[in-house]
Amino acid sequence: MSAATGRRHLISIDDLTDAELYELVRRGAEFAAGKAEDARPLHDRVVGILFRRTSTRTRTAFSAGALRLGGRIIGYGPDDLQENTGETVEDTARVLSGMLDVLVARTSGPEAEMRAMADQRRMAVINAMSAEEHPTQALADLTTLQGHFGRVDGLRVLYAGEGNNTASALTLALSRYPGTELHLRTPPGYGVHPRYVEPATAEAARRGGRVEQRHDMADLPEVDVVYTTRWQTTGTSKPDPDWRSVFEPFRVDDAVLAASRAPVFLHDLPAHRGEEVTAEVLDGPHSLAFRQAENKYHSARAVLEWCTGENG
Template identity: 70%
Template sequence: MPMDPRPVRHLISLDDLTDADLRHLTERGAQFAAGTAGAGRPLDGLVTGVYFAKTSTRTRTAFSAGTLRLGGSLLTYGPGDLQLNTGETSEDTGRVLSRMLDVLVARTAGDPAEMRAWAAQRRMAVINAMSAEEHPTQALTDLTTLLRHFGRVDGLRVLYLGEGNNTATALALALTRFPGVEFELRTPPGYGLPARIAEKAARQAADHGAVLRERHTMEALPGDFDVIYTARWQTTGTSKADPDWRTVFAPFQVRAELWEDSPKAVFLHDLPAHRGEEVTAEVLDGPASLAFDQAENKMHSAMAVLEWCRAAPGAAGGV
């Protein structure tokens, strides 16, 4: 297959993005959501492969619908469809797919090194739709949601309650690159951010004039947050060794009382949600909740990512 002249950019970690890239994708997602992105079919003639080894509703649908809306074609693979299951190496799989696809969107919930192996070529863009350590496209969705609601990300005060999972790590890596942001995490003991991520995010916060705090108790919780965020306690593809883990997590449930000290806060959740566990139904279905707008923004943000990965410079907002 002759190489397409359009650029190939990979998004496997937020570390792959410059500060300018991060802001561009946030703003571009908001433009797609507002219907101001402009006409065009930047993926015309290109084929996106969507491979999900783990379950997905929002991310899989977002990238599938986004591809079609941008003029591309689509192939989908389930967890049992590729010869990876019969012993073919990741490297060989990537080499073959790159000769037939222009973009590969993949969720493995495993080591991102596998995606790095697929990205070791210059024909096919590789997009991380969730790995064990990081969920970069979720963070981009969240930034787009914040920008749409507040008109800015800079200076927001964000509280995250729950496990330091791949959604939390992506938020930490993203929010700490916006000046004035205060990102407070309250995570159960033994379930905090991975040390490497916490150290990286802390350095970024220092460099960008942001603040990152993580504590493992709900005591002395400050107020006046703009955003209260949680994710489900049982992350896709994982289990917890401690049979009593729910007792450890219980104090970190998002309840309506949190709004007594943050009356103007909006509520975000990456979904799916388990009402009565990480969040009460009163909050999730209440007037402060943007969770389902956030889910819709997943598609708009996916369109921004797809365009950035393969659009020609200057084409329909491409950089």
């Protein structure tokens, strides 16, 4: 955060203190409950929305969120900026920071590129998904849990599927709450990177919780939530032509919900019915996937408010 401007960046869940993480989730749940509809903290603020990859939920959430909070937006597509002609990320960010208050960016590159955008003192930068982590998705996920269960502390979550950027962010975020359990069941060769699992395991243990990663679907634990994501993460491809056969045992169906006794199913969407999840589960009574999607909007408002220094 710049001491001169009060701007805060959100590049990784690890950038947040416990108090900041808990407040963002609390505020997102407050927005979701309709308790802050008159808030206009972005009055006369300008928000840039830069997406180099496709997006339905995240782009709409931050665009609508900024407008609802009284801000104005400028949208950029993947070919709109002079980076395509060789201008550096640092120079681009320096220029934009003289005109924008916030930049919400989804890149196709590593987290280091996002941090280069944040290497200036005037404009807040929000990571709307990098190759390694999707922090705003994790905030929407926890907002959904907070709204449904009335708490995050002590919840038990089974995550089944690819160890992608959504899983990385969820691993970092959930481990920060006392007594939580995260059971990662990922296909062999497609697990959550140790860079995220190892510190989260230590963090969870310190708080009386647990993070565990296995590469099978045997002996499923009893949990409160089953979570899966699309097998083909947005903007990526898999070099192994036979990868689907490796993923098939990790499909979430009624048998998985029954074995884990989970009353709640989550999915970050978009979904491919019949691949990572059956239609019966996604559209069934346990599913909160579409409420979770709406909560991206509520969570985005909390993030925008916080990043401009208007709350907390």
